Amino acid sequence: MTEKYQIYKCQVCKNITEVLHEGGGELVCCDKPMNLLEEKVQDPEKGEKHLPVIESNKVKIGSVEHSMEEAHYIEWIEATSRGGYRTKVFLDPGQKPEAEFAFAPVSAREYCNLHGLWKK
Ligand SMILES: [Fe+2]
Numbered sequence: 001m002t003e004k005y006q007i008y009k010c011q012v013c014k015n016i017t018e019v020l021h022e023g024g025g026e027l028v029c030c031d032k033p034m035n036l037l038e039e040k041v042q043d044p045e046k047g048e049k050h051l052p053v054i055e056s057n058k059v060k061i062g063s064v065e066h067s068m069e070e071a072h073y074i075e076w077i078e079a080t081s082r083g084g085y086r087t088k089v090f091l092d093p094g095q096k097p098e099a100e101f102a103f104a105p106v107s108a109r110e111y112c113n114l115h116g117l118w119k120k
Helices: none
Strands: 007-008 017-018 052-055 060-063 074-080 088-092 098-100 106-112 115-120
Touching: 052 106, 060 074, 060 106, 074 098
Parallel strands: none
Antiparallel strands: 007 017, 052 060, 060 098, 074 088, 074 106, 106 115
16 A cells, blocks of 8 residues: 555666555556655764755755765755645756755655655
C-alpha cells in the first residue's frame, strides 16, 4: 500500500517517482520492486549539510552549504505551506542549494543525488 507523497526510486535505471494517489499495488520498474525513499530527519555527520533550513520564504540546504557539483548536488527542494500547498524547485549543478517560494513554508523536503531524501 502506497501513501500520498511517498517517493520511490528504481535501483536499476534510477527512475524516481512520487505517489499522487494511494493504491494497493506494488510499484515496479525494470522488473524489480521500487525502493521507498526514507525521509531522513537527522544527519549524524558533524556540520549539517542536508537538512533544509527554512528562513521566511527561502529554503536553504544545510546549515553548512551543500555541494552543488555535477557528481553531488541537490536535485530539488520542495516546500509545503500551512494550508498543505506543495511545490518543488529543481536545481542544476553550479546553482546555490536554495530556493525562494511565494509563501513561508512550514516544512520542506530536498533530494540529494547521493544521499537521498531529507525532511525538515
Ligand atoms: Fe549530499
